[in-house]
Amino acid sequence: MLSVKELHLRAALLNAVRSFFSSRDFLEVDTPVRQPVILPESNIEPLRCGDHFLQSSPEQYMKRLLAHGCTNIFQLCPCFRREERGRHHLEEFTMLEWYRSGADYGDLMDDCRDLLFHIHLETSALFAGTGLSGMGRYLCLNEDGSDSPWPEITVEQAFQRWSPISLIGALNEESFDEIVVEHIEPKLGGTAPAFLCDYPASMASLARKKHDDPSVAERFELYIAGLEIANGFSELTDGAEQRRRFDKELERIDCLTGRTATMPEAFLRDLEKLDSCAGIAFGVDRLFMLMLGKDDINDAVVFSPLEL
Amino acid sequence: MPGPSATGIPADTTIHGESMLNASDLRKGLKIQIDGDPYIITDFEFSKPGKGQSLYRCKLRNMINGNQFSQTYRSNDKFEKAALEERKMQYLYNQGDEYHFMDNESYDQIFITAEHLGENVNFMVDNMDIDVLFFDNKPIDVSLPIFVNLEVIKADPWVKGDTSGTDTKPVTVQTGYELQVPPFVEEGDKVQVDTRTGQYVTRVKE
Numbered sequence: 001m002l003s004v005k006e007l008h009l010r011a012a013l014l015n016a017v018r019s020f021f022s023s024r025d026f027l028e029v030d031t032p033v034r035q036p037v038i039l040p041e042s043n044i045e046p047l048r049c050g051d052h053f054l055q056s057s058p059e060q061y062m063k064r065l066l067a068h069g070c071t072n073i074f075q076l077c078p079c080f081r082r083e084e085r086g087r088h089h090l091e092e093f094t095m096l097e098w099y100r101s102g103a104d105y106g107d108l109m110d111d112c113r114d115l116l117f118h119i120h121l122e123t124s125a126l127f128a129g130t131g132l133s134g135m136g137r138y139l140c141l142n143e144d145g146s147d148s149p150w151p152e153i154t155v156e157q158a159f160q161r162w163s164p165i166s167l168i169g170a171l172n173e174e175s176f177d178e179i180v181v182e183h184i185e186p187k188l189g190g191t192a193p194a195f196l197c198d199y200p201a202s203m204a205s206l207a208r209k210k211h212d213d214p215s216v217a218e219r220f221e222l223y224i225a226g227l228e229i230a231n232g233f234s235e236l237t238d239g240a241e242q243r244r245r246f247d248k249e250l251e252r253i254d255c256l257t258g259r260t261a262t263m264p265e266a267f268l269r270d271l272e273k274l275d276s277c278a279g280i281a282f283g284v285d286r287l288f289m290l291m292l293g294k295d296d297i298n299d300a301v302v303f304s305p306l307e308l
Numbered sequence: 309m310p311g312p313s314a315t316g317i318p319a320d321t322t323i324h325g326e327s328m329l330n331a332s333d334l335r336k337g338l339k340i341q342i343d344g345d346p347y348i349i350t351d352f353e354f355s356k357p358g359k360g361q362s363l364y365r366c367k368l369r370n371m372i373n374g375n376q377f378s379q380t381y382r383s384n385d386k387f388e389k390a391a392l393e394e395r396k397m398q399y400l401y402n403q404g405d406e407y408h409f410m411d412n413e414s415y416d417q418i419f420i421t422a423e424h425l426g427e428n429v430n431f432m433v434d435n436m437d438i439d440v441l442f443f444d445n446k447p448i449d450v451s452l453p454i455f456v457n458l459e460v461i462k463a464d465p466w467v468k469g470d471t472s473g474t475d476t477k478p479v480t481v482q483t484g485y486e487l488q489v490p491p492f493v494e495e496g497d498k499v500q501v502d503t504r505t506g507q508y509v510t511r512v513k514e
Contacts, residue, residue: 041359043356043359043360043361043362083332083362083383084354084356084362085332085354086353086354086355087353087354088354088355089354089356176360177357177360177361177363178363178380180357180360181355181357181363181365185357199359203359203360204359205359221358228357228358231358231359256383256384
């Protein structure tokens with residue numbers, strides 16, 4: 001359970017997030033947490049709630065709001081993923097998601113930089129004197145307050161630099177995730193936050209392929225101190241292509257779990273009206289954990305599962 | 309690092325029904341059976357790279373030969389719980405390298421070799437209650453009480469005014485084990501020893 005002081009720090013972080021987006025004319029939205037149909041993602045086990053699911057992400061309804069005429073929107077909400085428990089995972093966690101119309105993943109990387117500096121400005125006074133890390137420690141600030149550029153590393157480059165086997169080899173023998181966890185993540189975001197970008201096209205079910213290189217998707221992950229903090233991409237807006245990818249995911253889900261998943265028809269209908277945009281999911285509890293200088297996410301939420 | 313494979317049982321097979329474990333049951337301290345041997349998970353980490361699959365990264369130690377290895381499991385892997393049983397036993401006596409125990413309930417007697425008991429023999433005295441861990445009806449480990457009282461059978465006398473400057477001296481206890489104790493401990497005294505560290509705790513008045 002957080003101490004009263006830590007509750008104040010967490011509230012300051014949430015306030016800073018809200019003031020950042022409202023100062024940039026983002027509309028705060030709150031979409032349904034209980035969803036009758038979810039976007040098919042074979043690597044996420046949803047938590048059932050009667051004949052509905054608890055959201056693993058607010059993505060489908062936020063994109064439908066964009067199709068409905070919204071431009072820039074954000075949301076802070078609880079998300080649920082079954083059997084994700086560990087030092088850096090909770091079955092229920094707090095997600096920040098935001099979407100930008102007419103933007104691509106590069107704009108989201110700029111947002112990430114601006115957001116973290118805003119959080120630093122808004123919370124550093126409260127963190128001063130607590131002995132806790134706060135945000136500043138992770139931003140690689142120079143003495144004059146300026147900062148160093150954050151590295152952008154493509155997945156291909158990361159494999160060349162740190163992996164014992166090639167990217168193609170890892171994809172063929174299905175060890176991509178193991179290599180990322182064991183050899184690449186520990187190298188990312190040690191001094192300044194880092195972006196790992198341009199994932200293999202097969203690993204981004206909802207992202208747009210890169211114009212000049214369709215073998216990769218315009219997708220990135222933000223890493224701080226070896227920890228994945230956010231996942232963003234240029235959104236796929238081609239309904240037919242999205243349906244083909246969902247078909248594959250539905251097949252994988254059936255094959256891996258035996259669960260029969262449903263095609264999200266309302267989402268696909270609205271996708272036809274969606275103009276180019278980009279969206280990102282950002283783990284608030286993980287960021288707060290780093291700001292507290294802790295290494296267990298259970299120490300960064302108001303009540304941990306064992307305290308309920 | 310290469311290591312023994314998981315049970316190798318296909319995911320959809322339900323051998324032993326409920327005793328099969330899923331990857332989501334893995335945690336530090338869990339004992340599972342791999343290739344016929346019991347293993348304890350000594351380190352556990354759940355990982356899931358963005359949009360990727362769940363990875364269950366384990367360090368395991370073979371509970372019989374002590375060999376260690378690392379292995380990453382995935383959601384669909386299945387495991388068999390190690391069939392371990394702890395029995396309350398009494399240590400009776402040793403005959404050379406054979407240490408004889410009796411089951412407190414069935415009165416069955418077994419023996420375990422000195423080699424297998426390792427340093428435990430330093431702290432075992434006749435008629436001591438000891439928990440013995442069995443795997444597949446074979447004893448594989450013993451849990452001693454944390455503190456045991458042992459009689460000092462050999463000690464140099466304490467010379468008052470000893471100026472050697474040392475504040476401990478070596479003594480030998482009834483099991484043949486040698487340890488450092490304060491100078492006032494004498495032959496025939498009983499000392500309490502911490503079996504986890506093998507170190508002197510206090511002198512015992514009986």
